[in-house]
Amino acid sequence: MSLVLFFGVLAILLVLTVPICVSFAFATLLPSLVNSDFPYTADAAIRSMVSGLNNFPLLAIPLFIIAGVIMAKGKISERLFNVFSYFIGNKTAGLPCAVTITCLFYGAISGSGPATTAAVGSMCIPLLTSVGYDLTFATALVAVSGGLGIIIPPSIPYIMYCNAAGTSISELFLAGFLPGVLIALCLMIYSYIYCKIHGEDKAKLNAQWQELRSRGLGTVLKEGFWALLSPVIILGGIYGGICSPTEAATISIFYSLIISLFVYRTIKIRDLPKILLEGVHSYAPILIILSAAVAFARVITLMNVASVVSEAVLSAISSKVVILLLINVLLLFVGMIMDTGPAILVFTPVLLPVTEALGVDPIHFGIIMCVNLAIGFVTPPMGANLFVASNLSKVSVIEIAKKAVPFILAFLVALMLITFIPEISLFLVK
Amino acid sequence: GDTTGGESASDDGSAEGTTYSFTVGTNTAEDSVNQLLAEKFKELIEERSDGAVTVTIYSNGALGGDAELTESCIAGTVDFIIGMTGSLVNYIPEAALFDLPNAFPDLATAREVLDGPILADLQAAYEAGGLKLFGYADSGFRVMSSSKAVRQMSDFSGIKIRTMENPNHIAYWQALGANPTPSDFSELYMSLEQGTLDAQENPYDLIVANKLYEPQSYIIETNHLLHTLNMVGSKATYDALPADIQQLVSECAAEAHQYARQMADERIESQKATIQDAGLEIITLEPAMIQEMADTASNVYDLVREQIGDELVDELLAQVETTSAAE
Amino acid sequence: MKKIRWAWDNFEEILLGLIITVITLASGLQVICRYLFNNSLTWSEELSRYLFVWTGFLTLSLSIKARSIISIDAFVLWMPQRVRAGLNVLVYLFCAGVFAALSVNAYHMVASSAGQVSPAMGLPLAVVYIGPLLGLVLSIIRSLGRVICECKLVIRKEAV
Numbered sequence: 020m021s022l023v024l025f026f027g028v029l030a031i032l033l034v035l036t037v038p039i040c041v042s043f044a045f046a047t048l049l050p051s052l053v054n055s056d057f058p059y060t061a062d063a064a065i066r067s068m069v070s071g072l073n074n075f076p077l078l079a080i081p082l083f084i085i086a087g088v089i090m091a092k093g094k095i096s097e098r099l100f101n102v103f104s105y106f107i108g109n110k111t112a113g114l115p116c117a118v119t120i121t122c123l124f125y126g127a128i129s130g131s132g133p134a135t136t137a138a139v140g141s142m143c144i145p146l147l148t149s150v151g152y153d154l155t156f157a158t159a160l161v162a163v164s165g166g167l168g169i170i171i172p173p174s175i176p177y178i179m180y181c182n183a184a185g186t187s188i189s190e191l192f193l194a195g196f197l198p199g200v201l202i203a204l205c206l207m208i209y210s211y212i213y214c215k216i217h218g219e220d221k222a223k224l225n226a227q228w229q230e231l232r233s234r235g236l237g238t239v240l241k242e243g244f245w246a247l248l249s250p251v252i253i254l255g256g257i258y259g260g261i262c263s264p265t266e267a268a269t270i271s272i273f274y275s276l277i278i279s280l281f282v283y284r285t286i287k288i289r290d291l292p293k294i295l296l297e298g299v300h301s302y303a304p305i306l307i308i309l310s311a312a313v314a315f316a317r318v319i320t321l322m323n324v325a326s327v328v329s330e331a332v333l334s335a336i337s338s339k340v341v342i343l344l345l346i347n348v349l350l351l352f353v354g355m356i357m358d359t360g361p362a363i364l365v366f367t368p369v370l371l372p373v374t375e376a377l378g379v380d381p382i383h384f385g386i387i388m389c390v391n392l393a394i395g396f397v398t399p400p401m402g403a404n405l406f407v408a409s410n411l412s413k414v415s416v417i418e419i420a421k422k423a424v425p426f427i428l429a430f431l432v433a434l435m436l437i438t439f440i441p442e443i444s445l446f447l448v449k
Numbered sequence: 450g451d452t453t454g455g456e457s458a459s460d461d462g463s464a465e466g467t468t469y470s471f472t473v474g475t476n477t478a479e480d481s482v483n484q485l486l487a488e489k490f491k492e493l494i495e496e497r498s499d500g501a502v503t504v505t506i507y508s509n510g511a512l513g514g515d516a517e518l519t520e521s522c523i524a525g526t527v528d529f530i531i532g533m534t535g536s537l538v539n540y541i542p543e544a545a546l547f548d549l550p551n552a553f554p555d556l557a558t559a560r561e562v563l564d565g566p567i568l569a570d571l572q573a574a575y576e577a578g579g580l581k582l583f584g585y586a587d588s589g590f591r592v593m594s595s596s597k598a599v600r601q602m603s604d605f606s607g608i609k610i611r612t613m614e615n616p617n618h619i620a621y622w623q624a625l626g627a628n629p630t631p632s633d634f635s636e637l638y639m640s641l642e643q644g645t646l647d648a649q650e651n652p653y654d655l656i657v658a659n660k661l662y663e664p665q666s667y668i669i670e671t672n673h674l675l676h677t678l679n680m681v682g683s684k685a686t687y688d689a690l691p692a693d694i695q696q697l698v699s700e701c702a703a704e705a706h707q708y709a710r711q712m713a714d715e716r717i718e719s720q721k722a723t724i725q726d727a728g729l730e731i732i733t734l735e736p737a738m739i740q741e742m743a744d745t746a747s748n749v750y751d752l753v754r755e756q757i758g759d760e761l762v763d764e765l766l767a768q769v770e771t772t773s774a775a776e
Numbered sequence: 777m778k779k780i781r782w783a784w785d786n787f788e789e790i791l792l793g794l795i796i797t798v799i800t801l802a803s804g805l806q807v808i809c810r811y812l813f814n815n816s817l818t819w820s821e822e823l824s825r826y827l828f829v830w831t832g833f834l835t836l837s838l839s840i841k842a843r844s845i846i847s848i849d850a851f852v853l854w855m856p857q858r859v860r861a862g863l864n865v866l867v868y869l870f871c872a873g874v875f876a877a878l879s880v881n882a883y884h885m886v887a888s889s890a891g892q893v894s895p896a897m898g899l900p901l902a903v904v905y906i907g908p909l910l911g912l913v914l915s916i917i918r919s920l921g922r923v924i925c926e927c928k929l930v931i932r933k934e935a936v
């Protein structure tokens with residue numbers, strides 16, 4: 020079956036508002052419908068969908084989403100945010116920058132972009148809108164910053180890349196720190212520009228800030244202590260050898276429950292079913308897409324899409340700069356239609372030999388690839404962070420994506436620096 | 450495998466001019482014995498069939514993880530898969546034979562036994578599960594990597610070791626006094642680095658390919674299980690092939706397995722060097738201690754007998770005995 | 777009757793709430809057993825993964841019922857409400873068809889796993905694969921429910 024027909028049908032289904040998971044599922048069935056010799060049948064598709072879910076690290080997504088809901092209901096988020104606002108709440112773009120810093124912070128807890136978006140978004144979006152920021156802007160900010168979740172270690176995509184590329188996970192983890200900070204800086208610069216252009220509700224912000232100041236630093240820190248401790252507990256859990264990254268999500272559920280129930284007394288036992296229900300509704304639309312994406316990736320593999328596309332891109336050009344640029348373009352396109360995990364599994368073996376021949380360090384290339392795919396989190400149609408964020412704020416995916424464009428440009432600036440200055444990735448490693 | 454009519458293919462099903470394209474799936478990285486086996490098979494069969502057969506290899510789990518690959522192969526979606534026998538147990542119960550701890554004294558004995566009469570019995574068992582067995586390769590024995598040294602039996606006590614989700618493996622480490630923890634492979638490196646787990650067990654090939662030695666201080670040559678791996682074919686695919694192609698598949702597959710064994714031996718030497726260069730100590734155990742380990746874990750033998758009956762177990766043990774005595 | 781109606785309307789929510797509670801408790805218990813008592817549970821990760829398989833397919837049905845299933849509506853925003861309702865009828869009929877095709881194969885998966893048990897818990901794998909089948913069958917029903925709702929919108933003669 021021709022690739023043009025295959026992608027054409029997929030595009031038509033998506034445009035006609037067929038749900039993304041159903042479009043992907045149908046696309047996996049399509050080649051065997053057209054050509055009965057095509058080995059990937061409906062039986063195989065359902066097997067792939069099941070095996071996509073039969074995956075322990077993915078469990079972190081619903082668990083972190085529920086922990087995020089508890090933190091929001093338990094007003095842990097508010098106290099954590101109070102500490103940040105105390106210091107920068109009166110500065111231009113102070114709060115949006117605090118959101119990005121929080122994602123950076125959370126990235127060190129979570130190995131997944133959507134989980135970071137969920138955890139930070141459920142606490143930050145209501146806060147930002149309550150002090151006058153545009154809801155769509157706040158949602159886009161969180162969706163893009165959530166990509167830091169996979170750039171700052173621990174990171175599930177890094178582990179997948181190392182598996183496919185045969186490189187060292189500990190080195191790739193180390194390599195991720197500076198790029199993560201650089202991306203955060205670029206995003207914060209755009210937030211600053213946005214706030215300069217669109218202005219902020221200084222009255223509301225100042226009222227909130229004055230109220231906070233009047234309580235005194237001691238009180239704010241005391242109130243925020245248990246909230247500030249939560250990343251310490253979760254990071255301490257992972258780096259202290261107590262739990263695996265996925266189990267850390269469970270720890271964060273228990274920790275935030277205990278704090279909210281018994282220390283802050285912001286939620287009661289009888290609120291728990293409601294909290295659970297809200298969590299369930301938040302992750303409900305996401306999981307089946309991840310599952311269908313696995314089946315979709317199998318078909319893409321069997322149709323040799325990776326080699327056809329990359330050969331077409333790479334055949335004519337020999338310049339390293341141009342090829343790296345083209346690979347970035349290719350990966351950005353891949354990030355639009357495929358989820359991170361399957362994309363890494365499909366494209367690492369195809370692209371790595373090319374970049375190695377060009378003398379690009381495999382660790383450096385892993386960072387390039389994951390930064391590209393982190394951008395893919397916020398590019399439709401397949402943008403996991405968009406889906407999560409859209410669920411949190413009820414703003415449509417397309418509206419968020421539009422508002423995210425300047426953030427993506429800031430991310431692209433960071434991507435270019437990371438691509439052409441290998442030292443940003445390799446400085447800590449070597 | 451989809452059989453595609455070539456240019457001169459006629460409709461009466463004559464094999465003349467018909468081309469065959471096979472898919473081979475693995476769940477391992479390209480730098481692995483599995484991959485070498487796959488590539489050898491491809492090279493041999495494409496050459497000897499004069500281009501009538503083409504083989505496409507999909508590595509890194511691109512066609513699915515172990516369970517998905519096995520089910521796809523039984524269903525005929527994937528024509529051949531290369532993996533360890535451990536992932537077949539759910540479909541071919543007899544593969545639990547390779548869960549018998551410390552059953553083989555050395556590689557030479559193990560290979561001779563597996564090429565011997567027991568192969569035919571296992572082929573029948575695989576066939577009943579919908580798979581064609583062509584032979585066994587291995588990437589040496591599974592060894593233990595650990596942050597704590599193990600030099601005597603008591604050192605196993607309380608070590609948090611990651612195992613596969615396999616009741617026989619779990620029972621073995623429990624019997625030795627360790628704390629077996631079945632957990633996801635993708636989180637293993639991190640868990641070892643952070644000390645959530647102390648140890649894991651795998652063949653050198655996987656330990657080096659996944660850099661699992663980096664966060665560890667010792668390799669202990671427990672040699673508890675032979676890391677048997679093989680290329681199995683879909684019975685559905687195989688039965689649909691004409692006799693001459695069947696013959697060719699079996700022949701090339703058998704040769705590829707022998708080649709994989711050679712490669713495994715060569716690789717293990719350089720892999721050990723890599724590990725030692727990284728500052729790890731490789732601890733070898735006295736035969737007496739290995740015997741003590743097997744005796745301590747004799748309940749695993751009972752478990753396996755419960756699962757697959759006495760016949761195969763006795764046959765294997767008897768052949769190990771005669772083979773190692775003859776050497 | 778009222779109770780049955782309530783249970784049916786909230787079926788996915790109840791099941792999913794229970795499942796995620798069990799996953800959380802199992803995983804929490806594992807951390808405690810491994811870290812405090814150095815005695816890991818051999819079943820907790822397997823149980824969590826299998827419950828996650830159930831979760832994935834039940835959330836499909838839930839997201840159709842709750843109208844939170846994700847699609848790209850940017851290109852049809854210009855359509856009048858009744859035309860969109862008409863399009864939705866076709867879309868959800870199509871969804872029901874895809875789910876029906878998949879549930880036939882999910883049924884094959886249940887049937888062909890007869891006799892197989894999971895490695896750690898010894899749980900029949902058929903129990904695991906019933907989750908996808910259940911989720912898909914519920915999804916067909918919820919899709920058809922959605923078709924009926926949208927049909928009413930098409931037929932209703934109100935000013936658009």
Ligand code: NA
Pocket residue numbers: 125126127128129130131167168169170171172173174
């Ligand atoms: Na992270």
Ligand code: NA
Pocket residue numbers: 354355356357394395396397398399400401402403
């Ligand atoms: Na995307």
